[in-house]
Amino acid sequence: EVQLVESGGGLVQPGGSLRLSCVASGFTFSNCWMNWVRQAPGKGLEWVANIRQDASEKYYVDSVKGRFTISRDNAKNSLYLQMNSLRAEDTAVYYCARAFSMDYWGQGTLVTVSS
């Protein structure tokens, strides 16, 4: 059974940093593109970033470029999102999603940016 479990969310002040993790199981993690997608409270989905199987390609939505970094550790079946210079508008539930088509999603982790 495919499982994706996110962690690392919480309350952080504007300008602060947070590192999200997503642990995968039930499939060959190293064979899959992986994505981060976020959803602000009461709002729609926003694709944030994705990373190729070997981490040789990474892409970001403009609003997080230069502040967020996506990475992965295939030996640990883990995906990460390092978030720096956080803003109030980054407040959202952050989901990791498998593959180019985003066929499986985790349950999400809530990030709240507030003073």
Place this chain on the structure above:
Amino acid sequence: QSALTQPASVSGSPGQSITISCAGTSSDVGGYKYVSWYHQHAGKAPELVIFDVTNRPSGVSDRFSGSKSGNTASLTISGLQAEDEGDYYCSSYTSSRIRVFGGGTKLTVL
């Protein structure tokens, strides 16, 4: 990187069919076969119902079908059931090599 355009809401009675549109440009929906649709129940994670414009993942009912014409993709749900209620989002690959979502459509089964 503008969001794709979806109607805010659609509704239908049990047993009826509904279609949700997803309008983009030649740089996203019209230019690639990588359009997907997701169903999200309130408070839950999204679930994939259509990928690559027309394909259904295993386990998804054949009442769900996808199509594309020019820069607009569509999701059709036939034989509406109460469990189909929720929010539906389209997504497309883009010429910027990123993905973009539509604003979402709330489906109400009357």
